[in-house]
Amino acid sequence: MTKRLNPQKSALAGALVLALPILAPAQTAAPSSNPVQPATREAQALPSLAPLVESVKGAVVNVDVQAKASRSEGFGQDNPLFDRFFGNGGGGQGQRREQLRQGAGSGFIIDPKGLVLTNNHVIEGAVTIRVRMDDGRSFDAKIVGRDPLTDVALIQLQGKVENLPFVKLGDSDALRVGDWLLAIGNPFGLASSVSSGILSARARDIHSGPYDDFLQTDAAINPGNSGGPLFNMKGEVVGINTAIVGGGTGIGFAVPSNMVKALLPQLEKDGAVTRAWLGIGIQDLTGDLAKAMSLPVNEGAIVSQVNDNSPAGKAGMRADDVIVAIDGRKVGSGGELTRTVALKKPGTTSVLDVFRDGKRQELKVQLGTRPDLEGVSVRQRRGGDEETEQSSKARVGVSLSNVDPRIVERTGLTSTQGALVTDVLPGSPAERAELEPGMVVVEVDRKPVRNAEELAKLIRKASPGSTLLLRVETPGGGRFLRALRVP
Missing domain, CATH: 2.30.42.10 (PDZ domain)
Incomplete structure (x- = not known):
């Protein structure tokens, strides 16, 4: 059984008691046409946030995703202290079914054409995306662009898109610690939940990626809030709710809106971010x-x-x-x-x-x-996510990644460009060609290969029954030829 209290009423009642004069038993208080007001009355009469909520809530959406059950790309992989709030990744609502995970995150519409901002980890590996609005409408959506290193993603609503409410990105640099903030999202599947708090700190580095610059807030945010907006009192989005302290309360983190604004042109045009x-x-x-x-x-x-x-x-x-x-x-x-x-x-x-x-x-x-130090670029292309890796793995049994300079230093490789072999399926054409994890493919048919995507594209385009002549470099710097027969 829970006991519900009205703290505003309780505090006010206490103030009224303290404000009453102490009277002798035989005396009665004379009526007054101007009763004394408690000193705290103005402080208790806080303005309602209802008008602000009503003006922006329609643009906040639920993002339902059916996605491949895969490990996160580059965001928060090595920091168990911080949780993302979507699916199986961070204290979530997801469940695995036949190698797929299902979950519900949040997002918000930033353009009447149906562009929606959310977190990358919400739509990572998505097979299907369904966006539900507060007014009951729902749309399928496709990925426009995503950036795993800041956990930002842009999706586009499909179908008959009209009369969409939308919100604007504000200036996160103008925020001061102590400013009021409002969070709206889909925590634990409870659609359109609203909470408020203040900006607790700026420029937090939670060691989730190389570009950490999070806003910290005590507004209540929980699993399912991922990708939802953090508003200032003008109704502008100043952050994307992204992470919470594992097991903690009142400590949440949001990607600043100014960082998002800097990424948006590339996400919309190219589907990825080049730095x-x-x-x-x-x-x-x-x-x-x-x-x-x-x-x-x-x-x-x-x-x-x-x-x-x-x-x-x-x-x-x-x-x-x-x-x-x-x-x-x-x-x-x-x-x-x-x-x-x-x-x-x-x-x-x-x-x-x-x-x-x-x-x-x-x-x-x-x-x-900037080179692909985290090995994520091969899986972040528009509309395909892991298409490059999956296509090469499905056809010849090899998984690929871009060359990490740190691996070059550690293994004695000399090539800083090429396609790094990360996995080879037993019995596959790649195994028969004697490809092994750790090798770097630097040439195909005597032409240089700069990255994993180039090699995957050549494999996709190769005619059935053809043979690709690969030049590979092995750890230690040796170079050898390999013949990869494409089925």
Whole structure:
């Protein structure tokens, strides 16, 4: 049995009791035409959030997904402290049926044409997506674009799309700790649930990915809220609810709207996000390190490693350089530098302010394209998700990934481009061709192969009965030929 209380009424009653004068037994209080009002009356008369809720709730949707039961791509894989709130991935509502998982997340419409923002982990591996609206309408949806590294996804409603309510993205940088926030979503299948709270903190790094910059809130968010909006009091979306502390209450995290706005053009146009890259290892500059290095600043990013043939290396950057600004914008930490560079366009030239041997100087760097360090790009193409891997695996029995520079260093490989063999099915054409996990395919029919998608495309297009001549590199740097017969 639960006891329901009205805290507003209880607090007010207490204030009224304290405000009454103490009277002698024989006296009675004289009536007054202007009774004394409790000092807390104004504080208790909080404005209702109902008008705000009514104005935005129609644009918040439930996202029902039937998806392949697969491991998450790159988001929160190694941090059990934090839960995503969808399906089997994070304390969820999903269940496995014949190698498929079913779950219900949230999302919100940002365009009257039917574009919906949600989390990548909500629609990851989706076979079917069904979006249900607050007014009872429902639509099938397809994936337009997704970014596993920030857990953001964009989907498009299908069919007769008209008279759709939508909401706008606001300025998350304008938020202050203590500002009121409103969350709407589908927690535990309870559609259109509303909760409120404040912004508890900004720029949280929960170690779920390289671009963590989460908003923290105490608004109640739970499994099923994934992909739902976090509103400011103007009715603008300032975040996408994404993660919670496992077993905790009152601690939730949202992707800031300004980060989402920076990704949207690429997601809508290309279906994926291409990021700029310096090619360095970094760590935060601390006060103690600044003192030891005789620096006049105590915030920045220390260069711990410069990769060979990287943009930074070509620009003359060295280990122990301390980056304090990029294109005139102050760099307060390694994470801030990483996020700033990632939002720039590959090929552009940036000016870095660095301290070297205690002296400040400028370096001009032509930014490169960030390699697929997490091995997710081969599975994030528009409308196909894992199509590249699945097609090559289904036809010749080989799973592929892009080459990770960290694997190159660890195994003695020399190739930084190519298609890395990650799995070979027993008895398959790939096994008969003596392909093994750890090999890198660098050529097909004597033409270079740059990545896993290129090789998968060649395998898909190969005529039945044809043979592909592969040049492979093995751990240690040896190169050999392999003949892959395509059934």
